[in-house]
Amino acid sequence: MTMHATIRAVNLPDIIHLLMERYRWTEEEALDKFYLSATGANFADDDTGLYGQSALYISGLFTEEAESRKTFPVLV
DSSP states (O other): OOHHHHHHHHHHHHHHHHHHHHHTOOHHHHHHHHHHSHHHHHHHOGGGOGGGSOHHHHHHHHHHHHHHHTOSOOOO
């Protein structure tokens, strides 16, 4: 396992937890929606470096993406 994969594995539960709280999604829904998003794709791509950012920052990027695209229900 690469260092990047380890960092992602440590950050992912926190990201998913934040999305579950914000949108009242199940864990499965949050994982599916996150990995189908551009933010999730960038998180999985070593070249972007997004994997090294905080869970709060990454979940914020996801929220911005969701609100701007109106892809997912946004609950405030």
